[in-house]
Amino acid sequence: MNTPKVSIIVPCFNQAHFLKNSLQSVYDQTYQNWECIIVNDGSPDDTEIIARLWCDKDSRFKYLYKENGGPSSARNAGIQISEGDFILPLDADDCISSVFLEKLVPELLDDESLGVVSCYTKFFSENIKETSFNLKPRGTNWIYLLYVNQLIATSLYRKKCWKEVGGYDESMKKGFEDWEFWIAVTKRGWNYKIIEEFLFFYRKAKRSRQIETITNHFETSREYIHKKHKELYIQDFDNCMSVLFFELNEHRTSKMEIKNSLEYKIGKMITKPFKIISKLFFYPKVKP
Structure with missing residues (x-):
């Protein structure tokens, strides 16, 4: 089987205490042809120390430091220096199953109409074996993404999709930048597919950026998405x-x-x- 390189991009800001578990889940992948770019987004904690330990352990890990600019900026910076044909964003406090790449990579190889492949998600707080909620997204194209984000940020996609849309929108510093990115990709004709297996583990922290976004910036972020892609919402006016x-x-x-x-x-x-x-x-x- 063809085994293209996958570039896993791990932005990190004040999450060094979770980073080890996230990188361990990358290291445990049964699919071997990957690189993992750890992007230190101006984090004041021990991100660099931990990242360099993993770089010494395995040359597939790479380290990049940049001034703080938010998740979109960090992801774009990592992807800019990446070598893979496929991209997988992974937040520093989340984890992927050991067969994540093994299951998802073939889907992009077998179907050229697919731009993105995702999966089911389990939510956890402390222990990854003790999950509190299961997420089962659905859909195949942009129409399913207009009002609910069906794709988790940690979804595998073609690097050419990132190039086509000009990367993640760096002006979206209050959240939902991944939601906007998926709409931008799929409205260009790319489909997505959901693998009906629980292969991703999302850490549901009591205080997280997502909770902050939903609590304080939901309306403004959503309004921005609606206006940026207004032609889609006009098309789906009723x-x-x-x-x-x-x-x-x-x-x-x-x-x-x-x-x-x-x-x-x-x-x-x-x-x-x-x-x-x-x-x-x-x-x-x-x-x-």
Whole structure:
């Protein structure tokens, strides 16, 4: 079987304490023709020390330092110096199954219409053997990606796809840059495929960049994606409006449930005197 080189790109910022496990999962791959580029994105921790230990252990590991620029910038920097025909991004706190490449590489080799291959995901917190949630994405093309990101960031894709779209959007520093990247790739005619096996392990940290994005930047990041690829949403206009008004209704219903809850009413009663006092003493008086 043809065995093209796979370039695994591992950006790292303040995750040196997880890096060993991630790189071990790369080292354990049954598919042997890979290189792993560890990109130190200006991290102030022990990333460089750990990375160089792995470089000394196996020459397939490579180390790159750059000033902090965010995940998109780090991935682009690693891919820029990569030698592989296929690219696999891997965050420094996540892990892949030992047969990940063995299972996914042949899919790209057998079907030239495929630009991306992904798989099922298990979520874990501390112990990779104790998973808390299973993710089973679906779909084959851009239409499945418009409203939900069906592709995890750690999906295998052709380097030519990265070149076609000009890399990851480095202006997206608040998250969802991988979602935008997959839309940019698939709207050019590339399909994707989901391998129905749990081959990727995502660390669900209590405080993570993804949680930060969903909590504080979900609407703005999504608006950016919609505007950047507006021709797709216009093409899917009726469904786009259905999704929009469904979400507006869900938001309104959620607000009403909160306002009608006993906790809300009690809280409103408790804070009412303070609001009255605030108006009396802190609001400037208007001169007649």
